[in-house]
Amino acid sequence: MKAVGFKTSLPITAANSFIDFETEKPSPQGRELLVKINAIAVNPVDYKIRQNAAKDTELATPKIIGWDTCGVVEAIGNAASLFKVGDEVYYAGDITKPGCNAEYQVIDERIVGKKPKSLSIEAAAAIPLTALTAWEILFDRIRISAEKDKGKTLLIIAGAGGVGSIAIQLAKKIAGLKVIATASRPESVAWCKRMGADVVVNHKNLTEEVRKAGFQYVDFIVDFVDANAYWDEMAELIKPQGHIASITGSANPVALNKLKTKSTSFSWEFMYTRSTFQTEDMIEQHQILNKVADLLDEGVLMPTLTQTLNGLSAETLKQAHEQLESGTTIGKLAIRY
Known part of the structure; x- marks a missing residue:
């Protein structure tokens, strides 16, 4: 599958701050879902990790980041029960595992919610982490x-x-x-x-x-x-x-x-606490995302997307990170695949 990552922490303007590469499509295990990703959003946590995860070294394989996405369930692990193949979902992911800047991702179903029906895929991808x-x-x-x-x-x-x-x-x-x-x-x-x-x-x-x-x-x-x-x-x-x-x-x-x-x-407050430590109430994030989806569909909450880029590529991710690093972003920026 296609993915975008980095091997060393470089300024976003550097040629290899992000690189396009191919990697093996993952398979879901246990309570995991395999999600075909349709859109992602970027957050300050993305560029902070890019700037610090490989400061004094070069990684053997590129690191995939990204923690906001919307997609479709393509396969489920043998212990998964909250979703079925074909379900549209959105989630913010697990910071201890490969991120969503790729065509596919495996993710624990307990931190995944149903996609808001009324939102476009890019508007939905901009919601979960925030x-x-x-x-x-x-x-x-x-x-x-x-x-x-x-x-x-x-x-x-x-x-x-x-x-x-x-x-x-x-x-x-x-x-x-x-x-x-x-x-x-x-x-x-x-x-x-x-x-x-x-x-x-x-x-x-x-x-x-x-x-x-x-x-x-x-x-x-x-x-x-x-x-x-x-x-x-x-x-x-x-x-x-x-x-x-x-x-x-x-x-x-x-x-x-x-x-x-x-x-x-x-x-x-650290949104990744529940997934990082596999807390007993980890499924709360599934429930919160479903509540938020309902509130969006009912018109109680408004989407926060303000800018959309197109295509999964190193160049698109560079553009998105450069915008976030400017400190002037209002609302959210998403990338539609």
Whole structure:
């Protein structure tokens, strides 16, 4: 089968930052599905892994990355029961295994969902990683619920990105929160408002902007861009006994002592935890993706696709990664095969 990968970590402009190659078509085992891939989407995790997975070495065989896809089940393992051959599916994959930048992929059925019927293949491919991340950070990590939290305030740092775009919608339409999102350019401000944000503030003067908008403190904060860069401001803006969560990791340890006097809770969210550690509740991702598909088909959630490229090739992946690395992407970028 055709695939795109890399043997060494190079700048995206380098000739061999991605290479086209042929490799053996995989076979599903156990609870795995073999999926014929029709479209993929790209995320910051893709270029971060490309930049770091083979920094000081050259891999013997190219590494295939990519963790957002839509396709059709072509075969199933002998223990699979959630899907049948011919089913249209979408999923965000498993970071410990080969990715979706290929014609075919095997994937555990417990982290796969039914494709939203109302979406094109490229729009569907743009949903899984961001939807799972946003859902888990709001409902599994912070444990927000409409019953107890309706009307409370949520600050989303980086509202116009892929995860922010879905998080705004889930927080507003499912949890009933008052959503404050950050954005700085006119087009990203407009996008956040389209997604449903009540208030949009400039992240460059975050504390001042939030206070100017009428909020001394906020109940919840989610960081989708840089935990270290915004740590002091998050600690200042969070309400006593509030909750902060982040997906971005940190180059340096975060100063948790700054949260002590407010008795603030803090959580990390890593969408690949369930698949990496084969957790007992791994099938939750199957269920979340099915719920999200229903919400999209019912028109409760809006798709977040803003740009589509065509064709599985090294050149197309280079173009996609270069766009993501620019830091100016609004919503999601997909590639239709």
